[in-house]
Amino acid sequence: MQSRAANGRSKFIFVTGGVMSGLGKGVTTSSTARLLQLAGYKVSCVKIDPYVNYDAGTMNPVAHGEVFVTDDGGECDMDIGNYERFIDRSMTKDHNITTGRIYMDVIEAEREGKYLGQCVQIIPHVTDAIKENLKKTAEKEKLDIVVVECGGTVGDIESLPFLEAFRQMALEVGKQNTLFIHVTLAPVLDVVGEQKTKPTQHSVQELRRIGIQPDILAVRCKTPLTADARRKISLFASVDQTAVVSCHDAPSIYKVPEVLESQGMLKVVAQGLGLKRSAPKWGDWKKIASSFSSHKGSVRIAVVGKYVTLPDSYVSVYHALSHAGASIGRKVEVDWIDSEKFENGGAKNIEILKGYDGILAPGGFGKRGSEGIINVANYARESDTPYLGICFGFQLAIVAFARSVCGISCNSTELDKNTKNPIIDFMPEQRNVHDMGGTMRLGGHDIAVAPNTLARKLYGANTIRRRHRHRYEFNQQYMDAVTKAGLVLSAHSDSGKRMEILEIPGHRFYFAVQYHAEFSSRPGKPEQAFDAFVRAAARS
Ligand code: GLN
Numbered sequence: 001m002q003s004r005a006a007n008g009r010s011k012f013i014f015v016t017g018g019v020m021s022g023l024g025k026g027v028t029t030s031s032t033a034r035l036l037q038l039a040g041y042k043v044s045c046v047k048i049d050p051y052v053n054y055d056a057g058t059m060n061p062v063a064h065g066e067v068f069v070t071d072d073g074g075e076c077d078m079d080i081g082n083y084e085r086f087i088d089r090s091m092t093k094d095h096n097i098t099t100g101r102i103y104m105d106v107i108e109a110e111r112e113g114k115y116l117g118q119c120v121q122i123i124p125h126v127t128d129a130i131k132e133n134l135k136k137t138a139e140k141e142k143l144d145i146v147v148v149e150c151g152g153t154v155g156d157i158e159s160l161p162f163l164e165a166f167r168q169m170a171l172e173v174g175k176q177n178t179l180f181i182h183v184t185l186a187p188v189l190d191v192v193g194e195q196k197t198k199p200t201q202h203s204v205q206e207l208r209r210i211g212i213q214p215d216i217l218a219v220r221c222k223t224p225l226t227a228d229a230r231r232k233i234s235l236f237a238s239v240d241q242t243a244v245v246s247c248h249d250a251p252s253i254y255k256v257p258e259v260l261e262s263q264g265m266l267k268v269v270a271q272g273l274g275l276k277r278s279a280p281k282w283g284d285w286k287k288i289a290s291s292f293s294s295h296k297g298s299v300r301i302a303v304v305g306k307y308v309t310l311p312d313s314y315v316s317v318y319h320a321l322s323h324a325g326a327s328i329g330r331k332v333e334v335d336w337i338d339s340e341k342f343e344n345g346g347a348k349n350i351e352i353l354k355g356y357d358g359i360l361a362p363g364g365f366g367k368r369g370s371e372g373i374i375n376v377a378n379y380a381r382e383s384d385t386p387y388l389g390i391c392f393g394f395q396l397a398i399v400a401f402a403r404s405v406c407g408i409s410c411n412s413t414e415l416d417k418n419t420k421n422p423i424i425d426f427m428p429e430q431r432n433v434h435d436m437g438g439t440m441r442l443g444g445h446d447i448a449v450a451p452n453t454l455a456r457k458l459y460g461a462n463t464i465r466r467r468h469r470h471r472y473e474f475n476q477q478y479m480d481a482v483t484k485a486g487l488v489l490s491a492h493s494d495s496g497k498r499m500e501i502l503e504i505p506g507h508r509f510y511f512a513v514q515y516h517a518e519f520s521s522r523p524g525k526p527e528q529a530f531d532a533f534v535r536a537a538a539r540s
Helices: 025-038 079-087 099-111 122-140 157-173 198-209 227-237 253-261 265-273 285-290 311-327 346-355 370-382 392-404 454-459 476-484 528-538
Strands: 011-017 043-049 096-098 145-150 178-185 216-221 244-248 298-305 331-338 358-361 387-390 422-426 441-449 463-470 472-474 488-493 498-503 510-513
Touching (some): 011 025, 011 157, 011 265, 025 043, 025 079, 025 265, 043 079, 079 253, 079 311, 096 099, 096 122, 099 157, 122 145, 122 157, 145 157, 157 178, 178 198, 178 265, 198 216, 198 227, 216 265, 227 244, 244 253, 253 265, 253 285, 298 346, 298 370, 346 370, 358 370, 358 528, 370 387, 387 392, 387 528, 392 472, 392 498, 392 510, 441 454, 441 498, 454 528, 476 488, 510 528
Parallel strands (some): 011 145, 011 178, 043 096, 216 244, 298 331, 298 358, 358 387, 387 510
Antiparallel strands (some): 422 472, 441 463, 441 488, 498 510
């Protein structure tokens, strides 16, 4: 193998999208990376987001999907979560590049006088900054292969500088060190079921117009690509038939590496990049992937939150639940319920929750719907229904408990600035923060788990590390009041400064965490809190 170690150079695979968004480019990227990893290469992924935001942190989850948090505190696009789940490698903020970040670098360099009087332009300065960023990550992590996914669709104005940088990379690091995968769609319009290839043809033409000839076409389709469609696409796109890969619907996303490999994907990639090893060693991956589609029964979970109109806003929560379900052979059926349903006279709607085996209250920000979550946290506690609270769901479970068990009229200062009893309060270090971007308590922190608690039993360790994204925390002036009434705060971080886990002994399962447990869950290795929650809900 002409590996990075041999020539000091990593190889790059660029994944672009055609026809329309939402084709599963992220899954194609993750699956390709997973296959290469199973063949023994050191692989990671980078997501390019051509929007101007510096990062995903300030974006509305209902419009853009979840903000995925990396261990180093990056607020990233949700695709980074897919990469981590597929290749089980912790990413950093360097793995998510936006137009905003690139321009910020370039403008800062210009202000510092680094361009020595030159006129600073998109080509070469912006494209150079893009290439530098990619090479830096590859070098820093000593990667054999970096799979780079470009968000958006070919033809978008905002992705042009990135595609131009990819084109230049092929020249700079050599054709044998770069490979282009283009993800397109073969729709079926009529009852006869003919797969249409024209959208793919046009999209490849658009890519060629900017100087990129794809090496592999990954074609999304409902049923396997027909021989005729493959032949046509091959001919018009000048891509060998063996490199036209059918990405038809699979029973679960984790089956996609097998779908690709059944068509010889790794051989084609290996040929293009001059790699020696081209056979994956599957290990237990196939078994894990199959566990997502072979269930004996199901378990019904109500996720009661604020951003339910777009399930993608809780995508890691969904995956963590499905990992836990698959590991006990149960299908997790999730209903996304708006917490506003349970407030302002809607408290009677709580009856709906009787039909569920477990209730999960995920993260959230701001007042709207918060009283509904508090009502639901009370319902779960009083009805002995398994409850898992995450971040906002942790904070509001405390408010619910203090109000109805301890009789303290209290709130979080996020929801009522003038509350008499600020049981959830601004973290002291947040008081002087005015910028919204990247200023929360973010990323991985070590957490000390107390002995003789459910938390210790689940995690089986004194110290765990989990990711965070919050500004408020439990105010320990209320510690005595709540613990005397039976609430156990079973883990803390920052030498006891902040509380991280709550539990209620004697309840079937009442557990809530200040951190985002969902980001640490992997197929075959469900995060422990999710695992225990789903088991409790399934009575397994
Ligand atoms: N809004 C709360 C805070 O800022 C909870 C945040 C969250 O759920 N991610 O602390």
